[in-house]
Amino acid sequence: xxxxxxxxxxxxxxxxxxxxxxxxxxxxxxxxxxxxxxxxxxxxxxxxxxxxxxxxxxxxxxxxxxxxxxxxxxxxxxxxxxxxxxxxxxxxxxxxxxxxxxxxxxxxxxxxxxxxxxxxxxxxxxx
Amino acid sequence: xxxxxxxxxxxxxxxxxxxxxxxxxxxxxxxxxxxxxxxxxxxxxxxxxxxxxxxxxxxxxxxxxxxxxxxxxxxxxxxxxxxxxxxxxxxxxxxxxxxxxxxxxxxxxxxxxxxxxxxxxxxxxxxxxxxxxxxxxxxxxxxxxxxxxxxxxxxxxxxxxxxxxxxxxxxxxxxxxxxxxxxxxxxxxxxxxxxxxxxxxxxxxxxxxxxxxxxxxxxxxxxxxxxxxxxxxxxxxxxxxxxxxxxxxxxxxxxxxxxxxxxxxxxxxxxxxxxxxxxxxxxxxxxxxxxxxxxxxxxxxxxxxxxxxxxxxxxxxxxxxxxxxxxxxxxxxxxxxxxxxxxxxxxxxxxxxxxxxxxxxxxxxxxxxxxxxxxxxxxxxxxxxxxxxxxxxxxxxxxxxxxxxxxxxxxxxxxxxxxxxxxxxxxxxxxxxxxxxxxxxxxxxxxxxxxxxxxxxxxxxxxxxxxxxxxxxxxxxxxxxxxxxxxxxxxxxxxxxxxxxxxxxxxxxxxxxxxxxxxxxxxxxxxxxxxxxxxxxxxxxxxxxxxxxxxxxxxxxxxxxxxxxxxxxxxxxxxxxxxxxxxxxxxxx
Numbered sequence: 001x002x003x004x005x006x007x008x009x010x011x012x013x014x015x016x017x018x019x020x021x022x023x024x025x026x027x028x029x030x031x032x033x034x035x036x037x038x039x040x041x042x043x044x045x046x047x048x049x050x051x052x053x054x055x056x057x058x059x060x061x062x063x064x065x066x067x068x069x070x071x072x073x074x075x076x077x078x079x080x081x082x083x084x085x086x087x088x089x090x091x092x093x094x095x096x097x098x099x100x101x102x103x104x105x106x107x108x109x110x111x112x113x114x115x116x117x118x119x120x121x122x123x124x125x126x127x
Numbered sequence: 128x129x130x131x132x133x134x135x136x137x138x139x140x141x142x143x144x145x146x147x148x149x150x151x152x153x154x155x156x157x158x159x160x161x162x163x164x165x166x167x168x169x170x171x172x173x174x175x176x177x178x179x180x181x182x183x184x185x186x187x188x189x190x191x192x193x194x195x196x197x198x199x200x201x202x203x204x205x206x207x208x209x210x211x212x213x214x215x216x217x218x219x220x221x222x223x224x225x226x227x228x229x230x231x232x233x234x235x236x237x238x239x240x241x242x243x244x245x246x247x248x249x250x251x252x253x254x255x256x257x258x259x260x261x262x263x264x265x266x267x268x269x270x271x272x273x274x275x276x277x278x279x280x281x282x283x284x285x286x287x288x289x290x291x292x293x294x295x296x297x298x299x300x301x302x303x304x305x306x307x308x309x310x311x312x313x314x315x316x317x318x319x320x321x322x323x324x325x326x327x328x329x330x331x332x333x334x335x336x337x338x339x340x341x342x343x344x345x346x347x348x349x350x351x352x353x354x355x356x357x358x359x360x361x362x363x364x365x366x367x368x369x370x371x372x373x374x375x376x377x378x379x380x381x382x383x384x385x386x387x388x389x390x391x392x393x394x395x396x397x398x399x400x401x402x403x404x405x406x407x408x409x410x411x412x413x414x415x416x417x418x419x420x421x422x423x424x425x426x427x428x429x430x431x432x433x434x435x436x437x438x439x440x441x442x443x444x445x446x447x448x449x450x451x452x453x454x455x456x457x458x459x460x461x462x463x464x465x466x467x468x469x470x471x472x473x474x475x476x477x478x479x480x481x482x483x484x485x486x487x488x489x490x491x492x493x494x495x496x497x498x499x500x501x502x503x504x505x506x507x508x509x510x511x512x513x514x515x516x517x518x519x520x521x522x523x524x525x526x527x528x529x530x531x532x533x534x535x536x537x538x539x540x541x542x543x544x545x546x547x548x549x550x551x552x553x554x555x556x557x558x559x560x561x562x563x564x565x566x567x568x569x570x571x572x573x574x575x576x577x578x579x580x581x582x583x584x585x586x587x588x589x590x591x592x593x594x595x596x597x598x599x600x601x602x603x604x605x606x607x608x609x610x611x612x613x614x615x616x617x618x619x620x621x622x623x624x625x626x627x628x629x630x631x632x633x634x635x636x637x638x639x640x641x642x643x644x645x646x647x648x649x650x651x652x653x654x655x656x657x658x659x660x661x662x663x664x665x666x667x668x669x670x671x672x673x674x675x676x677x678x679x680x681x682x683x684x685x686x687x688x689x690x691x692x693x694x695x696x697x698x699x700x701x702x703x704x705x706x707x708x709x710x711x712x713x714x715x716x
Binding site for chain 2: 003005
């Protein structure tokens with residue numbers, strides 16, 4: 001990575017949006033596993049590892065798998081947010097490796113939200 | 128209602144808001160049409176979205192260009208613009224929307240605006256969400272004095288707890304003579320139950336770095352330290368990765384963005400002392416000295432780290448800075464109360480349904496935090512008090528549930544804003560026990576320099592222990608009060624000056640609970656072990672023997688199918704029998 005100048009900020013932003021935002025064509029779906037200390041203490045690493053293993057097994061390459069810090073509702077960790085292209089993101093809570101694999105197959109690949117594990121959909125308001 | 132979810136905001140819904148406001152003003156409609164920003168309503172593919180109520184009309188795919196026509200046609204002439212309308216598809220699955228859930232919808236995210244949305248170990252993702260634009264603006268379009276003025280006008284006050292005006296503090300440091308100046312980020316976060324700073328550093332470390340860079344430019348500092356407690360390994364790791372990536376991009380180092388501004392930053396780990404949250408002890412710790420506070424004046428702004436002018440700010444204070452530079456002091460000062468501007472990040476813990484991290488505008492009431500955002504008390508128990516400010520703070524009782532949260536109001540009520548830990552207590556919490564808990568902590572953490580703090584806290588603790596043990600005596604309450612005031616008066620630093628606060632605050636609002644302990648030898652919340660007793664109700668006990676099997680001291684005896692008995696001489700009040708009894712036969716009194 002070379003030193004950047006101010007114009008590079010916008011170029012980086014555009015480049016990154018193409019790989020992280022579904023509406024810019026980054027993929028057909030995105031899973032964000034929330035990994036702050038709260039999530040990790042509750043088992044987020046197992047969730048992430050289960051997904052990574054499944055992605056490799058099924059050779060999934062058009063779904064983005066990423067992580068973030070704490071999403072705020074620490075009492076319901078482990079949590080993950082699933083977003084399908086052109087649909088609102090769905091926040092899943094109180095997860096286990098078993099639940100996330102079900103979500104992967106039914107929601108991410110199958111297109112149907114797993115209602116029993118879903119907490120809410122949409123996104124937070126920015127100020 | 129304009130959607131202010133992340134999708135729509137990246138598509139410029141805030142610019143649409145400005146265009147709307149302008150058009151409404153031009154047509155003299157600003158008093159008839161209210162603009163409300165809402166959370167994501169879910170139809171992200173066709174954003175930015177607007178809902179007009181009470182008409183119930185949805186407009187989609189908005190741009191600034193269509194707004195003048197839309198305002199004229201719909202709001203002035205009463206003719207909705209059909210080509211911009213859309214009908215939301217029938218909800219196939221009834222899942223609540225985040226914008227309908229109080230925990231989320233009542234928060235106002237400024238510092239936490241990237242939460243859940245970026246990988247903190249990828250600087251590019253921070254940049255993609257307007258990262259480092261504030262630094263670019265500060266370096267190329269503003270003077271250092273201009274930056275300080277913006278901070279002063281914003282009304283930002285220190286988020287570490289003392290609430291000193293940040294812009295003013297920067298100005299003092301800038302005006303101090305000397306070429307070499309330092310800035311420091313206080314990430315020591317010693318309050319038990321507080322994790323705001325940890326979360327900010329773990330989830331969005333660049334927001335802190337960018338704030339520090341802007342501050343360094345304003346003050347004239349070329350070097351900075353981030354003092355982070357050793358108990359935060361994940362936060363430290365993410366911070367170090369962030370600094371490494373920022374260095375690779377030249378955002379930390381020489382001639383940043385090709386300007387004459389250079390800045391380097393070091394991470395220094397704490398070593399377990401609560402007192403290092405106090406600025407002069409923190410500076411001592413960086414210098415390799417024992418953590419003991421120093422007399423002020425001189426303040427760090429005049430003579431701090433290695434005797435040079437130094438500006439220390441808390442993590443959350445630094446994280447606010449890029450937002451203020453990007454969106455302006457006027458925007459920031461429109462949020463909050465008259466003297467407490469902006470938002471505050473709180474860690475909401477204790478007897479509360481929705482434990483978590485919340486960011487709310489200053490001035491929100493305690494009731495709203497506890498009941499709407501927090502979802503109330505588990506098990507339908509009764510709210511007793513909200514502890515704010517950690518070991519330096521106090522309890523806000525039920526009678527003050529409608530108190531707005533801001534620096535002055537909390538201080539008037541006998542507590543402090545503190546760094547942001549909010550501990551909710553219910554009817555099963557004993558306030559004397561809570562005061563004792565905090566005194567155990569501060570007594571242990573006292574550096575020992577001032578007799579008032581060192582021996583005073585020991586004396587306070589001994590008294591509280593006696594009271595909780597049923598050995599309270601006449602005159603104890605008066606002595607607790609007097610001693611507390613003396614310790615506040617005669618201690619050199621904030622630790623000593625505030626350690627009596629939990630005692631004073633609980634005495635103020637819960638005097639009867641202390642009296643019950645001292646006079647009646649009873650603990651109304653049934654917590655203090657020496658003052659409670661466990662017994663078995665013969666009428667309810669069926670003799671299942673489960674309690675006897677679980678009792679760790681074999682204090683419970685009885686034959687199968689016959690009522691059992693607890694020997695209070697052997698009972699250690701662990702409460703296991705109460706937990707395992709399925710017949711409600713164990714009584715704690």
